Amino acid sequence: MFVVAAASTLVISVAIVGSLVGEAISFLRSIAADVGVSALWADGWFPRRGRFDLRTIVWHTVLVAGIAMVVATPLGLGAAVYLSEYARPRLRRVLKPVLELLAGIPSVVLGFFALRFISPRIVQALWDSAQSQSLAAAGIGVGILIVPLISSVSEDALRAVPQSIREAAFGLGAQRWHTSLRVVFPAALSGVIASLILGMSRAIGETMVVAIAAGATGGSLMTLNPLEGGQTMTGAMASLAIGSDQVAGAVAAFQSLFFVGLLLFAMTFALNVVSDRVVRRFRQRY
Amino acid sequence: MATRTVTAELVRRSLTRRRVGAVDTVVASLLLVALLASLAVLVTLLVDVVAKSVPVFAERGFDVVTARLSPRPEATGLIQGVFGSVVLSLFVIVAAFPLGVAAAVYLEEYARDTRLTRFLVSNVRNLAGVPSIVYGLLGLGLFVKLILEQLLGQDSGRTLVAGGLTLTVLVLPIMVITSQEALRAVPLELREASYGVGATRWETLRHHVLPTAAPAILTGAVLTIARAFGESAPLLLAGAVLSNFFAPAEGASLLSLVTSEKYTALPIVIFNWSRQPQEEFVALTAAGIVVLLVVLLAVNGAAIVTRDRFERRR
Amino acid sequence: MSQIASTAELRPVPPVGVSDELSSEHPVVFEVRDLDVFYGDFQAVRGIDLDIRQHEITALIGPSGCGKSTVIRCLNRMNDLIETARVEGTVTYHGVDLYGPDVDPVEVRRRIGMVFQKPNPFPKSIYENVAFGPRIAGLTADLDDIVEESLRKAALWDEVKDKLDEPALALSGGQQQRLCIARAIATSPDVVLMDEPASALDPIATLRIEELMIELKEDYTIIVVTHNMQQAARVSDRTAFFSVEVGEGGRRTGRLVEFDLTERIFTSPSEKETEDYITGRFG
Numbered sequence: 001m002f003v004v005a006a007a008s009t010l011v012i013s014v015a016i017v018g019s020l021v022g023e024a025i026s027f028l029r030s031i032a033a034d035v036g037v038s039a040l041w042a043d044g045w046f047p048r049r050g051r052f053d054l055r056t057i058v059w060h061t062v063l064v065a066g067i068a069m070v071v072a073t074p075l076g077l078g079a080a081v082y083l084s085e086y087a088r089p090r091l092r093r094v095l096k097p098v099l100e101l102l103a104g105i106p107s108v109v110l111g112f113f114a115l116r117f118i119s120p121r122i123v124q125a126l127w128d129s130a131q132s133q134s135l136a137a138a139g140i141g142v143g144i145l146i147v148p149l150i151s152s153v154s155e156d157a158l159r160a161v162p163q164s165i166r167e168a169a170f171g172l173g174a175q176r177w178h179t180s181l182r183v184v185f186p187a188a189l190s191g192v193i194a195s196l197i198l199g200m201s202r203a204i205g206e207t208m209v210v211a212i213a214a215g216a217t218g219g220s221l222m223t224l225n226p227l228e229g230g231q232t233m234t235g236a237m238a239s240l241a242i243g244s245d246q247v248a249g250a251v252a253a254f255q256s257l258f259f260v261g262l263l264l265f266a267m268t269f270a271l272n273v274v275s276d277r278v279v280r281r282f283r284q285r286y
Numbered sequence: 287m288a289t290r291t292v293t294a295e296l297v298r299r300s301l302t303r304r305r306v307g308a309v310d311t312v313v314a315s316l317l318l319v320a321l322l323a324s325l326a327v328l329v330t331l332l333v334d335v336v337a338k339s340v341p342v343f344a345e346r347g348f349d350v351v352t353a354r355l356s357p358r359p360e361a362t363g364l365i366q367g368v369f370g371s372v373v374l375s376l377f378v379i380v381a382a383f384p385l386g387v388a389a390a391v392y393l394e395e396y397a398r399d400t401r402l403t404r405f406l407v408s409n410v411r412n413l414a415g416v417p418s419i420v421y422g423l424l425g426l427g428l429f430v431k432l433i434l435e436q437l438l439g440q441d442s443g444r445t446l447v448a449g450g451l452t453l454t455v456l457v458l459p460i461m462v463i464t465s466q467e468a469l470r471a472v473p474l475e476l477r478e479a480s481y482g483v484g485a486t487r488w489e490t491l492r493h494h495v496l497p498t499a500a501p502a503i504l505t506g507a508v509l510t511i512a513r514a515f516g517e518s519a520p521l522l523l524a525g526a527v528l529s530n531f532f533a534p535a536e537g538a539s540l541l542s543l544v545t546s547e548k549y550t551a552l553p554i555v556i557f558n559w560s561r562q563p564q565e566e567f568v569a570l571t572a573a574g575i576v577v578l579l580v581v582l583l584a585v586n587g588a589a590i591v592t593r594d595r596f597e598r599r600r
Numbered sequence: 601m602s603q604i605a606s607t608a609e610l611r612p613v614p615p616v617g618v619s620d621e622l623s624s625e626h627p628v629v630f631e632v633r634d635l636d637v638f639y640g641d642f643q644a645v646r647g648i649d650l651d652i653r654q655h656e657i658t659a660l661i662g663p664s665g666c667g668k669s670t671v672i673r674c675l676n677r678m679n680d681l682i683e684t685a686r687v688e689g690t691v692t693y694h695g696v697d698l699y700g701p702d703v704d705p706v707e708v709r710r711r712i713g714m715v716f717q718k719p720n721p722f723p724k725s726i727y728e729n730v731a732f733g734p735r736i737a738g739l740t741a742d743l744d745d746i747v748e749e750s751l752r753k754a755a756l757w758d759e760v761k762d763k764l765d766e767p768a769l770a771l772s773g774g775q776q777q778r779l780c781i782a783r784a785i786a787t788s789p790d791v792v793l794m795d796e797p798a799s800a801l802d803p804i805a806t807l808r809i810e811e812l813m814i815e816l817k818e819d820y821t822i823i824v825v826t827h828n829m830q831q832a833a834r835v836s837d838r839t840a841f842f843s844v845e846v847g848e849g850g851r852r853t854g855r856l857v858e859f860d861l862t863e864r865i866f867t868s869p870s871e872k873e874t875e876d877y878i879t880g881r882f883g
Contacts, residue, residue: 002396005388009410009462012455016413016420019427078320086314088683098325104582105331106516108553109575112560113331116338116568144327151324164720168780170681172733172787173710177313183732187723198415205417207519208553212560234419234519241422241523257523261423265416272415276408297694301711302702 020265023258045220045231052256054263056222060135061232064210065203067139068146072199075143076150077192083151084158085180103148111212114141119213123227130227133215139226141209150199157191158184190279197275201268207234233264335579338572350573355529355555359566364574367555370446370526371515374551377450378457378514383507385454386461393462394469395491413459422523425452430525444525446549452524457514464506468499501596508589512582518553526554552578626653629791629821630675635689637670637679643847644670645854648689650840652791657813657822659832659862662842662877667854668825671842672793675823676712677705710737713784717796719776721768721783726760729768729779733787746786753819754782755812774805781812785820792816794824798831810835829878832862839865841874 045056079099083092119137124130130137161184169179185192215229223230231239240257342350346360353363389410397403429448472495480490496503522528527550556574559567630652637644645667652658652675660668670679677698679685691698698708710733721729730747739746747764751757756778760771768779777797784792794813798806813822813835826832832839840859844852858865858874869875 002388002392005385006392006397006406008385009389009413009459010406012424012458013409013413015428016416016424019424019432020420023427075320075323078317079324082314082317082321086317095321095325098321098328102324102328104512104516104586105328106518106553106578106582108516108518108556108560109331109335109579112556112571112575113334115560117330117334147324162720164716164718165722167678167681167716168720168722168783169732171676171678171709171714171716172736172783173706173708174732174736175307175310175706177310178736181313182736183722201415202417205419207417207419207522208557211519212557234417237419237423238519238522241426242528258423258427261420265420268415268417268420269412272412276411298696298700301693301696301698301707302700302704307704307706 016265020258020262023255024262027255027259045222045236052259053222056220057231057233057236057260058263059222060214060220060230061204061234063226063230064135064139064142064214064232065200067136067226068143068203068206069196069200071140071143072146072150072203073196076147076195076199077154079147079151080154080158080192080195081180081185084155085184086176099148099151102144103152105145107145107206107208108212110141110145111138111209113144114138114209114213127227131215131229133213133229134227135214135223135230135232136226138210138212138214138232141213142203142206145206145209146199146202149202150195153195153198154188154192157188157195160191161187190281194275194279197271197278201271201275204271205234205264205268207238210235211238233260236260237264332579335572335575338569339576340569342569342573343576350570351577355550359562359564359570362559362570364552364555364577367550367552367574368577370449370549370551371553373446373549374450374453374521375511375515377446378453378511379507381450381454382457382461382510386458386507387465387503389458389462390465390469391491391496394466395487395495410459410462414463417519418456418517419519419523421452421456422520424455425449425520425524444527444548446547449521449524449526449549449551452520453514453517456517456520457510460510460513461507464510465499465503468502468506469495471502472498501593505589505593508585508592512585512589515585516553516578516582518551518557521551521554522557526550528554528558552581626655628652629654629694630823631690631692632671632674633690633692635671635674635687635691637667637674638684638686638688639682640684642851643853646845648854648856650856650859652821652823653838654821655817655819656837657817657824657835659836659839660823660825660842661827661829661832661839662854662857663844664827665852665854666842666844668842669795670854672795672823672825675791676714676793677708678714680705710787711789712791712793713787713789715777715780715784715792715794715797718800719773719780721771721776721779723767723769725765726768726771726779727764730782730786733783737787739787750782750786751779753785753816754778755808755815756782772805774801774808777801777805777809778812781809781816785816789820791821791823794822796825796827799827806831829866833866836862838862841865841869841871841877843873843877 045053083096087095114137115133118140119130119132119134122140123134123137124132127136165183165187166179169183174183210232211234214232214235220229220231237257237260240253240260349363351364351368353361353365355366356362393403393407393410397406425448429451430444476494476498477490480494485493518526525548527548552574556571556578559571559574628651630650632648632650632652635648635650636646648667648671650658650671660672662668673679674687674691675693675698679687687699693708693712697703713733722732724732727747730750731743734740734743734746748757748761751760756775759775760779768776771779777800781792781797797813798809801809810831813824816822817837824832824836838860839862841857842854843857845855846852858869858871860870864870865874866878869878
């Protein structure tokens with residue numbers, strides 16, 4: 001009986017891959033038939049017009065995830081090092097729940113915050129040319145979303161470093177910053193890197209924040225400017241889903257949903273596997 | 287004696303030479319700033335959302351929660367979303383909780399350490415890292431289209447059942463992982479003591495291991511379900527209604543509401559409102575968020591309180 | 601609720617007579633007077649008086665839990681790292697109050713090195729381990745020479761000279777501990793504190809550490825905590841015997857029973873308690 005339950009998890013994996021691949025293949029077949037595979041290299045992502053430029057949505061995804069990592073890495077790692085190496089137990093008990101609360105905020109909420117606060121008060125305040133929906137605002141929102149993830153995984157890695165190593169460093173006359181940054185942090189590096197990779201993976205897969213705050217819901221041309229709006233992979237999927245019940249004839253548009261989904265799945269899966277390998281290969285045996 | 291004083295003086299001087307302790311303070315401050323920045327963001331977000339929601343609550347009070355969706359901002363409300371979310375949560379509890387715990391029990395207690403087992407475990411871990419929207423795709427392709435429409439011949443597969451199944455599948459890997467950790471935390475001595483008096487594996491589980499791990503499992507379950515409550519991306523694809531207005535058929539029974547009627551959920555309503563151009567919808571969106579956060583806070587708080595009560599009793 | 605019988609608190613006095621030569625050759629490095637250490641409300645040690653002399657090996661022995669480690673950690677202000685620790689009494693180092701208000705604990709630890717019970721090399725290369733101390737002390741010139749000399753003094757150079765860039769954790773337990781010793785002496789300290797340095801090692805490795813200690817006392821002052829009496833007898837010049845007094849509520853506070861030349865402690869101890877311990881009647 002229990003075996004069945006466990007086996008069901010395997011079934012799920014198979015189902016995911018199966019459904020994605022199935023539709024993705026029929027997508028490729030149908031555009032190959034209608035428009036030609038060059039549609040994948042077209043000018044911009046406009047599914048209803050038959051333009052499925054992958055470069056656009058992939059680049060925008062990378063841009064948003066990049067901005068998110070720029071925001072989240074210092075905040076997350078800084079918090080982790082402070083909580084692990086500097087904070088007294090009492091302070092830790094007060095401050096750690098802050099991160100846990102942040103982790104519990106649903107992504108719709110963060111999307112709203114990105115659109116109605118980050119965009120007007122931060123992005124547009126700093127850069128006049130910024131649009132009201134921009135990849136930058138979405139990127140910052142996603143960054144805030146992943147801070148708790150990076151922080152908690154890194155903090156676990158830092159705390160796993162045995163106390164005896166810190167004592168050895170202090171015993172040699174090291175100040176606290178020597179010990180925490182030049183001894184403990186390098187020792188925990190594999191876990192820290194894993195946390196960053198996981199953060200990146202989560203940032204790539206985030207949907208609601210970009211759907212609300214990144215704009216360009218009908219489709220977009222590729223842009224290098226994060227102050228403009230644009231479609232990411234997840235944003236494109238959300239748009240397709242929202243519009244799909246009205247789209248009667250454009251079957252390819254509907255199927256592109258699955259194609260992009262497969263691409264997204266492959267990217268995040270690859271990152272997660274790499275993160276696992278990093279931990280396993282470089283884990284310090286103390 | 288004289289030599290001794292000279293040495294002492296030299297030693298004293300070198301011991302009190304204040305080296306660059308300034309660096310230490312700077313580093314500690316920077317790190318603390320990073321941590322406090324997160325606090326600042328959290329506070330800003332909450333204050334901003336609550337402040338934006340005040341106009342709506344001031345004007346309409348609780349009516350915002352109880353009214354049905356409407357294209358008119360002054361009349362629209364959350365109740366359908368709340369209903370949908372509640373049903374979905376119950377669905378997930380009924381489906382994902384037993385399945386997840388059972389799978390964890392198998393992997394942790396019964397399975398031998400073979401390649402297959404290790405593969406299953408890492409598979410679960412990979413599933414937990416899959417973006418939620420991909421689960422939405424599964425929900426759409428498999429549950430909505432394949433099962434409900436084609437196999438069962440319904441008009442539309444976009445029902446609470448489909449949404450519930452989608453969320454169940456989303457939440458299942460995390461449920462398995464947290465349950466596994468809870469089981470692993472049960473000390474070996476307890477198990478050995480039970481086996482020592484001749485109990486079978488199932489008896490040990492039933493009388494000793496599971497009761498001990500129960501608080502952690504339950505807390506993890508509640509927290510997971512709370513997370514599912516706030517999920518919207520998968521539902522977007524699995525057919526939750528995203529319009530300003532929908533009304534169920536007249537005289538629909540509860541069963542048909544769940545199995546064959548259209549549905550929506552609280553985060554979806556919030557998402558929809560956030561996309562509306564009219565200015566009034568900003569406050570409405572904020573109000574919806576406040577309701578969502580209050581529910582999450584209540585559920586999380588209840589989970590933590592119950593866990594503490596359990597632990598104190600032991 | 602009775603204190604373990606002891607007639608009077610022994611106030612250690614530099615022994616007169618038998619070893620005048622010893623006392624005049626070796627000046628006192630540490631003077632510990634009336635040392636009390638508290639962790640929160642709990643008193644870990646009470647009324648410790650010790651004189652540690654330069655270029656000698658002083659051993660602290662006694663049953664477990666009697667505060668030997670606590671005392672030794674006061675000598676390099678390692679107890680500062682524990683939140684609830686409070687130190688009262690005086691510890692003078694070359695005549696300077698170690699706990700004086702202007703004294704920088706970081707500087708203290710550069711001059712007073714420490715080797716721990718379980719070898720704890722950094723997860724870095726052998727070279728980087730030894731170089732760490734000098735590096736952060738700003739002694740970056742001639743780092744290669746410093747590393748080589750420290751490894752030679754720790755009797756490890758020949759075994760690792762061809763693999764300085766390899767991970768330190770790949771060494772055996774005994775080698776790791778000698779590496780830790782090399783690391784500790786790389787900053788050219790005055791004193792090396794050793795907290796049960798050989799207790800995690802096999803007998804052969806232990807013997808090598810003991811030989812090393814005797815070589816090292818030429819250049820350094822060594823204070824070693826050990827629960828192994830025979831080791832203390834083999835290696836040390838002076839020995840301090842600690843014991844425990846059980847107070848109210850079963851709280852165990854460490855105290856110094858006797859402190860004398862090793863030879864005297866092991867052949868003709870003044871306190872009965874010492875004699876009981878030495879002959880194995882308790883502890």
